[in-house]
Amino acid sequence: MSVNNPASASAHSSSDYRDRDAIPITRALISVSDKTGLLELAAALAGAGVEIVSTGSTAKTIADAGHPVTEVAQVTGFPESLDGRVKTLHPAIHAGILADLRLASHEVQLAELGVKPFELVVVNLYPFVETIASGVTGDAAIEQIDIGGPAMVRAAAKNHANVAIAVSPDSYAQVIKAVTLGGTTLAQRQRLAGEAFAHTAAYDTAVADFFAKNIGVRAEHPFEEADIFELRASLKNVLRYGENSHQDASLYVTTDGAGIAQATQLHGKEMSYNNYVDADAALRTAYDFSEPAVAIIKHAQPCGIAVARGAGDPIASAHLRAHECDPVSAYGGVIAANRTVSLEMAKAVKDIFTEVVIAPDFEPEALELLQTKKNLRLLKLPAGYHREDTEFKQISGGLLVQQPDVFDNFSSDGWTLVAGEEADAATRADLEFAWRAVRAVKSNAILLAHDGASVGVGMGQVNRVDSCRLAVSRAGERAAGSVAASDAFFPFADGLQILLDADITAVAQPGGSVRDDEVIAAAKAAGVTMYFTGERHFYH
Template sequence: MSAPTHDPSEYRARDTIPITRALISVSDKTGLLELVAALAAAGVEIVSTGTTAKTIADAGHPVTEVASVTGFQETLDGRVKTLHPAIHAGILADLRLANHEAQLLELGIRPFELVVVNLYPFIETIASGVTGDDAIEQIDIGGPAMVRAAAKNHANVAVVVSPDSYAQVIKAVTLGGTTLAQRQRLAGEAFAHTAAYDTAVAEFFAANVGIRAEHPRDEAHTFSVTASLKNVLRYGENSHQDASLYVTEHGAGIAQATQLGGKEMSYNNYVDADAALRTAYDFSEPAVAIIKHAQPCGIAVARGAGDPIASAHQRAHDCDPVSAYGGVIAANRPVTIEMARTVKDIFTEVVIAPDFDPEALELLQTKKNLRLLKLPPFYEREKREFKQISGGLLVQKPDVFDEFSSDAWTLVAGEEADDSTRADLDFAWRAVRAVKSNAILLADDGASVGVGMGQVNRVDSCRLAVSRAGDRAAGSVAASDAFFPFADGLQILLDAKVRAVVQPGGSIRDSDVIEAAKTAGVTMYFTGERHFYH
């Protein structure tokens, strides 16, 4: 069925619309009474439902129950209360049209100029672990219907879905009404809100009710990603590019971090900080990663006596102090005063950590340009990663080490590594995942000492890693994110006197590579998996 059309000459102009009647039905009652008090003081008639009406009445404000408007009591345990022409005609009437106004008069229905609705807490309910019929019962029907109706009719009605918008409504009441521009913005927020809500419901069904596409790997046939604007950034990767930060519902990562000091975060700051964070949290021990241009300058875990996170930071910094200048630091433990004292003397763009000890925070806040970010309480990697390509998206599961064990590695050359060497190989294999391909990482005693990254052939990555390590290459261990296609790249590492190598294996020339390691008397393991990072 097609929608009716109207001659443009039929529409009467409406910009600022006074609020005389409001429909309010909210699950989240934050700020409700402040809004109601302002509306009541302005003589606005308030129509409401259930617990919202009770809250308003208990606060001493006049309120009309929806049932009094519809002449129909709530039924089916509250499933049906606002789904009635007396409500929806009042929301949907386009009063720019004389015949709509006449129909309302004939039906005895008064229009609404304001609809304030937020939905049953479905997302919060399933996040708490509720499943089955209890979760299904939290799927709102009447709420989205009212929100969408009001948003569609934004030429006549202001729709509010978040307490964050109450202040502008209160101001509009005092100024004589809402403007068309305000109503358009609120309508856009409302449609985004219902879209996110529907997406959460659809994903719940896909995950819990068995609705899947016929696909050999059981992938969802369609999916939606909904995010809310948090900040408009000064610019993007370069100064001529516009950029913004959006946050996803119930995210727990860099986008939700709290800034405790320093300048405004930039696009590049966020990219580097996220890469640093991901790297530091690849380790269970106290660890620090220093990143610049999305590449590691240094990665290390704590060693020896003294403050663990300060030790990890100093050892990560020692890998490449020149490149660390102007870098981003991530720690997987709270920043201590000992670490802060070292960081203070190094030009750094961002420090991100789960927390900052009070003394450390006070000291670092004296660096007025240093951005300090505190993670949300439960940082976690996203379950899916997206990369935009022309015309679509690539989607993959993240490369993580949740069930990592070097016990599955295969010894292909040399003697079985001793405990110390095995620990360094484990560290190097975790750390090389953070290096852009082609990636080679040299490590010693739980710290990177040389990194070769982003080269278009593995030989150059090996040369770069050895060059940056200098004298430290001798006696270190090496990790390669993918196999050596020829023995020439490995030979550079062997000539630099590395003591052990870990790599995926799988080249058609593995035998040549293994023979080179055997000739040098160097231990080499195959992991059977690679860690490309583009």
């Protein structure tokens, strides 16, 4: 009889199963790649007289510590082979894991086979995720795909009525406690089984994702090859509340992420849901620029964006110029820098009410100064911070998935001059800055810029005319002589005319309207330079 045979399993009635709640641990199977906490666990098991069966380096580590251990090969009568690829894939191991001792027939069969059952399985898998995260590819990555480990984990989790499964060193303490109390309870084994299935599911997802991205010929469309889009994330912490106080919320982290979710909080109050949303938007903006840059965000909208200019401290310069765009709105905002926060920048930030400052690092003196602000949250980005290579948005009943809108290999050389004279180098640089910065503004978006800094932003309006009015109003006198970028084409000349009346000097916009000729004519009549970029930057 095979316990994996659905027909055989269905032959048992509920009366065949004997109750088993607390189960003493007399025999344990241990095979781990992560040796954290291993010796403490082994010492507790050995001290309680538990027979330990183990594999390879795990068995050696336990034996070297002076604890009795039985090699798997002694149990199976078959040596580890094929460079360790085959060691636990054997009936003498899996029968001991899968035997359902609530059934008298299984107990009899184990006796006939001469197999002893396990009450505890401790397995964590080959470090596949960590390996590919370090940049390893090809056969070296493939070799880190565990086969026997997931088989043991899933077998023990399925048979949690009889076996406890631990897949993380975080679970060892409760296992040790259970040993001292006389055994694991059914409730404990159920919880551990749930964690185990989640563990193998996340592992398989990481492997499948690696194959989709790295193995074989990719489809021309980046999402054609994936019939299923899966996202696995682990709970990091429960937040005080969500977007509003009556909403529950939690933060989950992806296994291969290196973003805001993995940042280290160095100081301040607990991060809120809205803090994370704004901080991520700020990072997305600051890291659009290769030069030292600062973005100030509030309610997911830019209050100011700037790059460094002139002599002196570059990141402090970028922050000062970003703040000058809209000091009123910057009150209570989130600041992101794409360089280490300097003492000079910290001095300026200290006197401005700010919710969060996030950066790749902080100078020691800057950190010490900012830590005098009790509630200011200071976040340090993880090493290797990077944007995700896909974005998704939940909609009712499903997800929308897309590539992110980024400026890789950005160049304005492909723009088309449609009105006025070719811009000089300084104006061209400002147009390029504005075109990058407007991507961070919610549509409909208009951004005015001068000398590498935003001076006026019009965002989130349902028509482009209102966005133009808002940008000009916020810029005030600074509108004159600035350049403008529009995230999408001008459907009519009326929005552009508001910018022209404010004496802007040049415009970058996608083009593509059926009334482009009307818009171009307005720019020509005003003697204003206009480029068509040929692409848009909607941001909803």
